[in-house]
Amino acid sequence: MSRTLPALLCAGLLALALPLVGAAPASAAGTDATLTVVHGVRGLVADVSLDGVLVLSGFAPERVTDPLTIAAGVHHLQAWPSGASQTGEAVIDQQITLAPGQKATAGIGIGADNKPVVTVFDDGSLLTDSGSTALAVRGLANAAPMRVTAGDRTVSESLTATKQDVLQVTPGTYPVAIAPAAGGAAVVPAQDVPLVAGRAVVLYLIGSQADNTLGWVAQTIRPASSAAPLRVDTGVGPVPVAGGTTTTALVLGLPVGLLALAALRRRRRSLAA
Amino acid sequence: MTPSRRALAALALTLACAGCGQAGASRADAPPTGPASPGSTSPGSVSPAPASPSPSASPLPADALLGSQPATLDALRAEQALRPVWILVPGVNTPAPVEARTTDPVTGGFDLPQGAARVAWWASGAAPGDAGSVVMAAHVSYDGQTGPFTRLASVAPGSVVVVTSADGSTHRYAVRSTRNAPKTALDRGELFRTTGPAALVLVTCGGPYDRATHSFAENVVVTATPV
Numbered sequence: 001m002s003r004t005l006p007a008l009l010c011a012g013l014l015a016l017a018l019p020l021v022g023a024a025p026a027s028a029a030g031t032d033a034t035l036t037v038v039h040g041v042r043g044l045v046a047d048v049s050l051d052g053v054l055v056l057s058g059f060a061p062e063r064v065t066d067p068l069t070i071a072a073g074v075h076h077l078q079a080w081p082s083g084a085s086q087t088g089e090a091v092i093d094q095q096i097t098l099a100p101g102q103k104a105t106a107g108i109g110i111g112a113d114n115k116p117v118v119t120v121f122d123d124g125s126l127l128t129d130s131g132s133t134a135l136a137v138r139g140l141a142n143a144a145p146m147r148v149t150a151g152d153r154t155v156s157e158s159l160t161a162t163k164q165d166v167l168q169v170t171p172g173t174y175p176v177a178i179a180p181a182a183g184g185a186a187v188v189p190a191q192d193v194p195l196v197a198g199r200a201v202v203l204y205l206i207g208s209q210a211d212n213t214l215g216w217v218a219q220t221i222r223p224a225s226s227a228a229p230l231r232v233d234t235g236v237g238p239v240p241v242a243g244g245t246t247t248t249a250l251v252l253g254l255p256v257g258l259l260a261l262a263a264l265r266r267r268r269r270s271l272a273a
Numbered sequence: 274m275t276p277s278r279r280a281l282a283a284l285a286l287t288l289a290c291a292g293c294g295q296a297g298a299s300r301a302d303a304p305p306t307g308p309a310s311p312g313s314t315s316p317g318s319v320s321p322a323p324a325s326p327s328p329s330a331s332p333l334p335a336d337a338l339l340g341s342q343p344a345t346l347d348a349l350r351a352e353q354a355l356r357p358v359w360i361l362v363p364g365v366n367t368p369a370p371v372e373a374r375t376t377d378p379v380t381g382g383f384d385l386p387q388g389a390a391r392v393a394w395w396a397s398g399a400a401p402g403d404a405g406s407v408v409m410a411a412h413v414s415y416d417g418q419t420g421p422f423t424r425l426a427s428v429a430p431g432s433v434v435v436v437t438s439a440d441g442s443t444h445r446y447a448v449r450s451t452r453n454a455p456k457t458a459l460d461r462g463e464l465f466r467t468t469g470p471a472a473l474v475l476v477t478c479g480g481p482y483d484r485a486t487h488s489f490a491e492n493v494v495v496t497a498t499p500v
Contacts, residue, residue: 038344055339064344171373191346194353198375198397201349218349223397228465229376229383231456232410235478235489239414239423 033072033098036105036123037065040140040206040217041116046079046108049086058082062206062217072100077118079108092116105219107204109140109161114208119162123221126166126200134200135174135193136166143209145181150174150193157181159205171197178205178214188214198223354440355400360392360409361435362421362475365428369421371409371436383410383476389420398465401436401444405467410476413489422477426451426493434473434497446473446497453479453491464494473497 037048039061048056056065059082079092096118098104103123111117119140126134137148137156145158148165151174156165158181177190187209195201200221207213342348357371373396377384385393389412399405411422428448436444454460456478464474473496480491 057338059341062344063341065339065341068339194350196353196356196396197373216346217344218346219344220352227376227397228461230381232383232476232492233488234385234410234476235413236415238482
């Protein structure tokens with residue numbers, strides 16, 4: 001074979017393959033990002049502003065917001081005790097940075113000084129395998145490193161504030177338990193956490209170990225609409241005509257069955273003889 | 274490297290890129306800055322605010338007040354318990370089991386169970402009670418077997434479809450429309466809508482059957498709304 005033919009063949013296949021690249025749906029990147037806020041500070045009902053605009057009024061602990069689509073870039077997040085003057089000192093005053101197309105959650109927790117602090121976690125990486133389900137744990141607590149287990153599997157060897165660990169699991173219900181990473185008894189009793197296919201569940205460890213107030217807040221993360229199926233193939237073989245299968249079985253099966261029966265009887269007679 | 278080997282290498286690279294594009298199609302929300310792989314990660318970018326903050330993004334609208342929901346474990350359990358487990362389409366099937374399924378990460382198609390007996394619910398989308406469309410699909414036929422959606426195209430307008438969730442709650446939807454659409458021209462944005470008014474969308478195959486490709490040319494799409 002000449003060298004030209006394989007080259008031409010490959011060029012042809014390349015031409016076929018190139019449109020596939022172009023066929024990929026546009027990335028959600030653009031110039032926007034999506035931000036969700038989780039509140040993990042017990043006892044603080046807050047008014048929250050972003051870039052000077054009030055986005056949450058009376059935001060209570062152990063709640064999660066609807067996602068907010070905002071321009072990617074640097075944003076100024078502030079919070080005050082609900083009803084307090086927004087010209088007064090804020091209990092949270094931080095900048096957060098969101099990349100174009102990023103899907104993120106800002107978790108409000110407490111730092112080592114027991115003061116509220118915001119940690120931004122990236123949510124996009126939680127849904128990389130739609131065939132399984134992600135269980136993520138994130139630290140928002142003032143606590144020693146914790147070992148987190150889901151049934152007989154380890155989710156995190158050492159969960160600390162601002163850290164995240166992820167475990168891909170099959171859907172089901174898992175007892176999630178927390179114990180000090182250094183060893184010792186559970187600090188929070190095991191609690192059942194249900195996981196459904198195609199959705200990620202994030203557990204935020206909140207509270208203070210010293211105050212014996214550790215616990216979980218939970219968030220479900222679903223993929224972007226761009227993760228919707230490209231096709232729905234719902235037919236394997238033609239639809240059988242009503243009665244067709246039975247008729248065919250009778251037409252083909254009856255003579256075969258009669259022949260087999262006759263052969264069996266002949267064999268029994270010969271054995272008896 | 275010979276010209277043919279170069280061409281083959283280019284082909285392999287191109288196909289690899291095409292594969293990346295396809296895979297990325299179902300995960301376009303991944304940040305472009307290289308998110309951490311599963312496992313331990315560091316937090317996103319946070320820093321104390323400067324004395325005079327100067328956000329680079331455009332300002333938020335004044336009416337950007339956000340809603341919020343409980344984030345307790347009990348709330349999570351209640352939410353997950355809304356997953357559909359049974360569906361009854363009057364005149365079309367007897368109560369049929371529903372299974373949570375997702376987008377196939379390899380093919381990008383709806384990953385349906387084998388056989389025609391079970392109905393797949395697109396678990397990454399809406400559940401009963403959520404905004405957006407609850408999407409369910411089942412094979413019209415499977416190796417000569419029929420199933421709960423085999424006669425879906427004949428469902429009468431106004432018929433009330435009953436969906437039962439894992440917590441035992443029932444959700445009723447009245448059929449508003451039945452249409453056939455070429456498989457290659459599905460309006461994915463509308464079909465798998467995750468926001469907006471609640472709806473139930475049922476999908477199976479229809480139209481001409483191609484024995485060469487073992488595939489139907491069209492999808493039958495039934496849309497119903499809560500009653």
